[in-house]
Amino acid sequence: MNYGPIRNRFDHLLRDDGALSKARRFIRDRARPFIENEVTEVMKLGVSKLLFLGIVVIPTALALFYYGLWASDRYVSQSLMTVRSADAQIATAFGGLLGSLGANTGAIDGYVVQEYIQSRDLVEELQEQLDIKSLYAVPEADIVSRISSDASMDDLYDYYLNRIEVYFDSTANVVHLEVQAYRPEDARKIADAIVRLSDDMVNRISQESRLDAVKFARDEVALAEDRLRENRMVLYRFREEHGELDPVSSAAAIGGIVANLEAELSRYKTELASLRSYMREDAPQIAGVKARIAAIEQQMRSERGRLTSSEGDPSITYSDLLAEYERLLIEEEFAKSAYTSAVSALEIARADANRKQAYLVAFAQPSLPADPSKPERLLIIVSFLLGGLLAYGLLMLIGAAIREHARI
Numbered sequence: 418m419n420y421g422p423i424r425n426r427f428d429h430l431l432r433d434d435g436a437l438s439k440a441r442r443f444i445r446d447r448a449r450p451f452i453e454n455e456v457t458e459v460m461k462l463g464v465s466k467l468l469f470l471g472i473v474v475i476p477t478a479l480a481l482f483y484y485g486l487w488a489s490d491r492y493v494s495q496s497l498m499t500v501r502s503a504d505a506q507i508a509t510a511f512g513g514l515l516g517s518l519g520a521n522t523g524a525i526d527g528y529v530v531q532e533y534i535q536s537r538d539l540v541e542e543l544q545e546q547l548d549i550k551s552l553y554a555v556p557e558a559d560i561v562s563r564i565s566s567d568a569s570m571d572d573l574y575d576y577y578l579n580r581i582e583v584y585f586d587s588t589a590n591v592v593h594l595e596v597q598a599y600r601p602e603d604a605r606k607i608a609d610a611i612v613r614l615s616d617d618m619v620n621r622i623s624q625e626s627r628l629d630a631v632k633f634a635r636d637e638v639a640l641a642e643d644r645l646r647e648n649r650m651v652l653y654r655f656r657e658e659h660g661e662l663d664p665v666s667s668a669a670a671i672g673g674i675v676a677n678l679e680a681e682l683s684r685y686k687t688e689l690a691s692l693r694s695y696m697r698e699d700a701p702q703i704a705g706v707k708a709r710i711a712a713i714e715q716q717m718r719s720e721r722g723r724l725t726s727s728e729g730d731p732s733i734t735y736s737d738l739l740a741e742y743e744r745l746l747i748e749e750e751f752a753k754s755a756y757t758s759a760v761s762a763l764e765i766a767r768a769d770a771n772r773k774q775a776y777l778v779a780f781a782q783p784s785l786p787a788d789p790s791k792p793e794r795l796l797i798i799v800s801f802l803l804g805g806l807l808a809y810g811l812l813m814l815i816g817a818a819i820r821e822h823a824r825i
Contacts, residue, residue, distance in 0.1 A: 465813065468809060468812060468813075469809055472805045472808050472809045472812070473802070473805035473806055473808075473809050474805075476801050476805050477798065477801045477802045477805055480797060480798050480801040480802075481798050483561070484792060484794045484797050484798055485794055485798065487559055487561075488559055488561070488562065488792055488794070489557055489558050489559040489562055489563075489599055490557075490599070490789030490791070491562075491580075491597045491598065491599060491789055491790075491791035491792065492597070492598055492599070492600065492601040492603075492604045492786040492788075492789050492790070492791075493595050493596065493597050493604060493786055493789075493790045493791055494595070494596045494598070494601070494604035494605045494607070494608040494783045494784050494785065494786055495593075495594065495595050495608075495781070495783070495784050496594045496596075496608050496611075496612055496779055496781055496782060496783040496784070497591055497592070497593060497594070497779070497780055497781035498527075498530065498591070498592040498594065498612060498615070498777055498778065498779045498780070498781075499527070499590050499591050499592065499777075499778050499780065500526055500527055500529075500530060500590070500592075500619060500775060500776070500777055500778075501775070501776055501778055502623075502775045502776075526585075526590070527585035527586075527587065527590060527591070527592045528585055528587075529618075529619075529622070530585070530592050530615050530618075530619065530777065531583050531584065531585045531592060533615055533618050534581070534583045534592075534594065534611055534615060535578065535581075535583060537570075537574050539611065539614055539615075540570070540573060540574045540577050541570065542610075542614050543577075543607065543610055543611070543614070544570070544573065546610060547606065547607065547610055549573070549577070549607060550564060550566070550568065550573055552598060552599075552600075552603045552606075552607065553576060553580065553598070553599070554566055555599050555600060555603070557599040557600060558599045563599075564576045580596065580597045580598070581594070581595065581596050581597070581611075582594075582595040583595070594608060594611065594612070594783075596608040596611065596783070597791050601785055601786045601787070602785065604783075604785075604786060605783045605784065605785045605786075608783030608784075609782075609783050612777070612779045612782075612783060615777055616776070616777040616779075619775055619776060619777045620775075620776065620777075622775070623775035623776070626775075627766075630766045631763070631766045631767060633766075634759065634762045634763040634765075634766040634767075635763060637759040637762065637763070638756070638759040638760055638763050640759075641752065641755045641756040641758075641759040641760075642756055642759075644752045644755065644756075645749070645752040645753055645755075645756045648745070648748050648749045648752045649749060651745060651748075652745045652746070652749055655741065655742065655745055675717055678713050678716055678717045679717065681713055682710060682713045682714065682717065685706055685709050685710045685713065686710060688706055689703065689706045689707065689710065692706060
């Protein structure tokens with residue numbers, strides 16, 4: 418390889434009239450004296466003046482230049498929204514059980530909408546549908562405030578948050594939305610898309626809530642049906658085991674028989690007393706009445722024995738059977754009532770699922786701004802000035818305190 422041309426060019430640079438020699442002479446003869454003189458002049462101003470220049474004058478001048486002469490105008494589209502929900506009856510039918518699953522769509526309120534508008538998912542949807550990156554990189558935007566064409570989704574999300582303002586007024590149940598853009602039609606276009614996507618989100622959550630309510634109601638019906646069937650099987654086995662179709666009715670019938678026997682016994686005892694008043698004790702009529710009285714008393718003991726003991730198990734009294742039977746009846750009645758309520762709630766849930774329970778109402782549609790309202794130039798410039806003066810005064814106070822402490 419021939420290195421001759423390269424060596425000749427390098428020698429040319431190092432010669433007295435070469436480029437490197439000329440640069441060294443320029444720095445030594447002109448640049449260095451100029452820098453030394455200027456720095457010396459600046460240092461003569463003192464520390465306090467330098468701080469004033471660096472903290473107050475220079476930032477305020479830069480803010481005045483950028484926001485007063487260079488910063489692009491931004492248009493703001495405004496919209497007002499609220500979330501309304503239909504009157505749901507499911508929670509009433511279930512005694513509030515479904516409320517814990519979100520059947521009460523009032524839970525979808527303005528705070529949910531506010532968080533969704535500030536979410537990354539919404540930004541991705543806006544980018545996919547509107548290409549908002551290109552809307553914020555238009556020629557009307559200055560080079561400082563516009564978004565880069567190769568910005569990542571994270572950069573776009575941060576930029577988006579700086580171009581919207583959303584807050585929820587819980588007192589009035591109103592969501593306030595402001596969207597900034599460099600063109601009025603772009604601002605309204607982005608605001609329209611945000612309102613539409615927010616409405617879709619509310620509808621989606623409301624639908625999921627309704628489907629969950631129907632599923633929960635269907636499961637409750639199945640559980641109530643199984644419980645009712647089980648209680649009826651227990652009652653059937655009780656009747657089969659003790660040979661009693663209805664112990665309550667049987668006890669009432671036995672009580673009626675005993676009452677009739679007691680009335681008949683009282684009548685025969687009265688007749689016996691009457692016969693004894695004019696007949697001998699061994700008279701046939703008195704013997705017959707005594708026999709009937711003995712038979713009635715024997716039947717009464719037998720009937721009362723049925724109430725105090727079970728034929729299948731003498732250790733179990735009839736009152737025990739009655740108590741167990743009544744308990745089974747109460748459980749069956751409760752299971753039947755729960756089943757009826759569950760079926761009613763299922764019908765209400767199905768009817769509720771066929772209507773829109775929660776919906777977003779934009780009662781103030783996104784506006785088309787006529788004049789720019791951002792940035793607030795005068796306010797920003799004054800803020801820079803006051804902030805600088807405050808910082809400068811604070812530093813001066815700290816310096817004075819340090820000097821006073823050093824004297825002590």
